[in-house]
Amino acid sequence: MKFAIPVLLGVLPLAAQDIKMPANLDRLEAKASEVVNVQLDGALIQLASRFLSDKDPDEANVKRLVGGLKGIYVKSFEFEERDQYNKSDVEDLRAQLRGPAWARIVGASSKKKGENSEVYLKTEAGQITGLAIIVTDPKELTIVNIVGSIRPEDIRDLGGHMGIPKIDIGPDKKDKKGKEDDK
Amino acid sequence: MMDDFEKQIQDALARKEPSPFFEARVLGAVKRQARDRRASMRMWWATVAAALVIAIAGSAWQHQRSEQAREDAAGREAKARLELALRITSVKLQKISQKVEGI
Numbered sequence: 001m002k003f004a005i006p007v008l009l010g011v012l013p014l015a016a017q018d019i020k021m022p023a024n025l026d027r028l029e030a031k032a033s034e035v036v037n038v039q040l041d042g043a044l045i046q047l048a049s050r051f052l053s054d055k056d057p058d059e060a061n062v063k064r065l066v067g068g069l070k071g072i073y074v075k076s077f078e079f080e081e082r083d084q085y086n087k088s089d090v091e092d093l094r095a096q097l098r099g100p101a102w103a104r105i106v107g108a109s110s111k112k113k114g115e116n117s118e119v120y121l122k123t124e125a126g127q128i129t130g131l132a133i134i135v136t137d138p139k140e141l142t143i144v145n146i147v148g149s150i151r152p153e154d155i156r157d158l159g160g161h162m163g164i165p166k167i168d169i170g171p172d173k174k175d176k177k178g179k180e181d182d183k
Numbered sequence: 184m185m186d187d188f189e190k191q192i193q194d195a196l197a198r199k200e201p202s203p204f205f206e207a208r209v210l211g212a213v214k215r216q217a218r219d220r221r222a223s224m225r226m227w228w229a230t231v232a233a234a235l236v237i238a239i240a241g242s243a244w245q246h247q248r249s250e251q252a253r254e255d256a257a258g259r260e261a262k263a264r265l266e267l268a269l270r271i272t273s274v275k276l277q278k279i280s281q282k283v284e285g286i
């Protein structure tokens with residue numbers, strides 16, 4: 001009985017998650033050279049957003065962005081060696097994302113590099129209620145699950161703000177290259 | 184000689200009438216003492232009450248301050264985690280966009 005409350009508190013943040021992270025992922029921490037594990041439920045997001053300034057435009061933007069979120073869960077592993085995680089763990093995740101509410105909106109893979117990136121959206125009654133991202137390559141596994149009303153492009157466009165690096169994306173890069181070629 | 188001595192004793196032991204207003208002065212002194220004692224007790228209780236109020240208020244202020252500090256620390260920690268999660272998500276989405284645009 002003594003352990004009931006800590007166990008319950010430990011489970012509560014997970015209960016808010018749309019997808020259940022495979023238990024095997026926790027064992028990867030020992031093998032990984034870099035591990036990021038972020039679990040923010042709705043209450044923690046609200047607490048964090050109280051510390052985001054309304055006066056700073058970037059922070060105000062993030063505050064607005066996370067206002068409708070009920071959870072953010074990120075697990076990311078980077079390995080020194082190749083193939084440290086089981087493909088079946090990723091398959092378990094994909095299986096959960098085959099439900100009727102989920103739709104894969106982006107799937108990009110490179111057989112040559114062994115990279116695979118997928119973006120899934122969860123919609124209910126015409127509203128986006130969740131986002132999941134799975135990025136795998138031989139030395140990396142990243143899983144993101146955001147619960148709540150969110151548009152992927154809003155998060156993507158945070159690049160260049162709040163210390164988030166901005167990565168040149170397609171047309172801009174091509175344009176830049178084109179301009180350089182013109183010189 | 185003996186008579187003088189007896190006389191002195193008789194004089195010393197003879198009943199003397201108190202000075203005028205003696206009773207009033209004694210009663211006044213008793214009342215003053217009682218009043219002073221009550222005032223002193225009131226002062227003592229007031230000091231104790233003031234000390235208690237100060238102690239309780241100080242303790243409440245300290246508790247509130249430490250609660251605030253704890254909440255601030257938790258909030259800053261949550262904000263840092265939120266920023267980290269958004270950074271990872273944004274970078275991944277940007278890279279995915281880059282791949283998709285590059286196809």
